[in-house]
Amino acid sequence: MALSNAASAVSRHHQFMRILHTESSMGLGGQEYRVLLEAEGMEKRGHAVVVAAPQGSELAVLARQRGLQVKTTTSGNRGWMTLVPFYSRMIKQCEIDVVNTHGSLDSWTASIAGRISSRRPIIIRTRHKSTPVSRSLRHRLLYGSLPHAVTTTGEAVRQELITRNRLSPSRVISIPTGVDLERFHPQPSDAALRKSLGVGSQCPLVGAVTFLRPEKGMEVLVEAVKLLKNKIPALQCLIIGDGGEKKTLLTRVRELELEHCVHMLGFRQDIPALLTLLDVVVIPSFEEGIPQSLTQALAMERPVVASAVGGIPEVVKDGVTGLLVPPRNPAILSEKIAFILNNPSSGARMGQVGRQVIQERYSMENMLTQTEHVYRRLFQPLYSVSSDHA
Structure with a gap:
């Protein structure tokens, strides 16, 4: 009226x-x-x-x-x-x-x-x-x-x-x-959720929260996972989100014989609970503003590896609040992910500093x-x- x-x-x-x-x-x-x-x-x-x-x-x-x-x-x-x-x-x-x-x-x-x-x-x-x-x-x-x-x-x-x-x-x-800091904050990992996804309690777990578009670089993540499996056989990966690239991405997962370790979860409402499961949050985009998945992950003190494109370097200071990588480079991406998995204290420190930045500038x-x-x-x-x- x-x-x-x-x-x-x-x-x-x-x-x-x-x-x-x-x-x-x-x-x-x-x-x-x-x-x-x-x-x-x-x-x-x-x-x-x-x-x-x-x-x-x-x-x-x-x-x-x-x-x-x-x-x-x-x-x-x-x-x-x-x-x-x-x-x-x-x-x-x-x-x-x-x-x-x-x-x-x-x-x-x-x-x-x-x-x-x-x-x-x-x-x-x-x-x-x-x-x-x-x-x-x-x-x-x-x-x-x-x-x-x-x-x-x-x-x-x-x-x-x-x-x-x-x-x-x-x-x-x-x-x-x-970022809604009341929703996205450090919290204990949900063992029951992890089990429901078919991921072992001792498996290193990496992943991404994204809308499946070509510019989000999910094929690069999948290729990096393939390289990582040679060094870390127990590694598992979650891709959380839906979109037009789903069929293409599924095909690539099959080509690389990664069906057993890349879990495509589709659209989910329980993003905070899923983020707590991830040892590394990966953002391999080719172009971005400042992605919400980045600020949400840092708000929860999750270690981040992200492409140095668009607005991402405004938030991720390399080695301080996360690690930066060039886009479209699965080899370097896999190396940076492996570094955090092998140095969890460094990842935890970057996550903690990242949350401080989010609280100060991105609430x-x-x-x-x-x-x-x-x-x-x-x-x-x-x-x-x-x-x-x-």
Whole structure:
């Protein structure tokens, strides 16, 4: 239900905000979880939040399960023709103050809807990936002209947009995804869970939590495990997550004759309990912002070996909070994993320092406070302008 004009004015004066998060992906990975975390967090801080996601998408289902207000899109092959009017109606009916876009299609259509709306909402484009953005005219519009600001999940992504795409530094803000420290904290390993997975109590255990996409480098992890088996025959590996690369990865596991030691668990809700089982958490990505699996693992004091790409080196200082490796190199990856397995005290020390870093810089509260600050900084001047012309 829409607010009255008087109520709307009061809510703006007290900086209560109605926030629309948009996402066009059907899947569920770190990007979609970020949308969910921000939406839940802002609602807990007293703001009204709407999540717009495709009908049948995993984000829409999970957001509803968590009690968030969800509006589903059904664009089909006529995305532009249906989504711009859809977002325009939503902005008007829900009296949206902030439009925060996350995907590609929704960023175009929701941003245009926001720009032509009499509501004059602020528009934020969040860039989650470290993949370079094209310098074409259309992308200059998408990142430069349509949004009032761009947020990124790490400083490396921010610098790329500033140097490569020539965005003004004042309009690009790095806000890494926060970790729920009440959920992700050091805790005892669950022997019953380990047994249920078919992993022996004395077996060294490595693994990854990821959405199965090519850029996540899971084939490199599997190849590193093959090399490690020659040195550590009892080694076992957990790959936790689902996605489009599952079939390809299963084929590679069979080719390397690793079916007996690589356990693909699919999507799981019990991530903290699974992380406690791992002697080493591996992040062999080819491109990243700051992956949530990294900050979650460090929050639980797990030793980490990760690719030196994207925003990862912002968190992992080699030999201090984890070990860095070049991407696409299973030989070096296997050596670094073996080092931690053979030097558990070093791994434990890096995990402890890693948790301190997460507590200081990557907590959920830090993320929400920074995001809220960006919203409010842009929100007040726009409201003053719209009030002057009312």
